[in-house]
Amino acid sequence: MHIWPRKKWIVVSGVAVCALILSFAAGFASAYRMGFIYRNTIRAVRWVMPFRPDNDVVWRVQSQLFRQQPLEGDVTFLGDSLIAFGDWRILLPGYSIQKRGIAGETTAGVRERLERGEKILPVVAVMIGVNDPMQGIPLAQTKDNLKAIVHMLRGRRIILLSTLYTGFDYTNAAVTQMNRYEAELCKTGACIFVDLNKAMSSGGRIRPEMAIDGVHLGWRGYYTWAAQMGPVLAQ
Missing domain, CATH: 4.10.860 (DNA Excision Repair, Uvrb; Chain A)
Structure with missing residues (x-):
């Protein structure tokens, strides 16, 4: 011991x-x-206690469970707590959503999960990045992880969702840079970039009515998100 x-x-x-x-x-x-x-x-x-996959009980258990579960549904939603906390059965009733979100997840965590063989459907929507600046992860490392994630998902229809702004300026400066990079990644044809911030944020901050605590979404936030996703999934 x-x-x-x-x-x-x-x-x-x-x-x-x-x-x-x-x-x-x-x-x-x-x-x-x-x-x-x-x-x-x-x-x-x-x-x-630096993040190490096998030492983080929540990450270890959930990622292993995701690898073991059958691959079923229309779309995989991959990411952090913003994915995990949404009730997608109600939000997108016309689709069977395979939810693969872990609270506190970072771009490094998603990259590690894919490297370990997490099961992903042929259509995948990715929402990740907001926890990186909160944990002091350098922007260059975040960009490298985002590029690797898109590369590892190649062969699928990848919907890369903009990292949502928060109510905190210290995070939003990095989020702006992330979103520019995400948009550039998708210009190569590797993915489809969906800018949720157009409907959910104003002046580089998430609208107060969208979020409960400046980061996590309330029902109105999720409802607005789902409204933007519907037309994209229908294409």
Whole structure:
């Protein structure tokens, strides 16, 4: 049995206590401060415990389950919590959606899942990227992962969805660069780029009525997203 060094336990315990205090304080903070707390808590945790696929129980279990499940449906929705939290049976009743979203997922995580043989249908919609800047992942690495993801999905009809803006400016600057890169990737003919931000964002920020906490979507956000997807899936 592996035993962590005493110093690491002290650091982990300190981070956990700080996270609890910051979470309590967030209830009294402004939206900007909430974003600051969310971002820095995630970065602190990742500094102490860097993401390694086999050490992350949620990622390990869900990705293995996705590899084992039968390949059924019309379209795979691949990505992070924005995919995972949507009730696509209600949102897109005319389609059988194979949902492959993991909360907290990054472009590196999706790339790893595909490298390990995750099962994907001939039509796939990809929504990924917003967690990268929140975890301090360099933009160059995000772009490299996006390119690899599109390459590994080749031979399928790939619908690359724009990374959604958030309510936090520190994330949105990187999101703007991601979306430009995603659009350029699809100009090569490798994928179809769908800019959801046109309907869901304004002035480089997600519209308040679309999101619950500046990142995760409410019902109106999902309804608007589905309305943009319908015509694309019907093509």
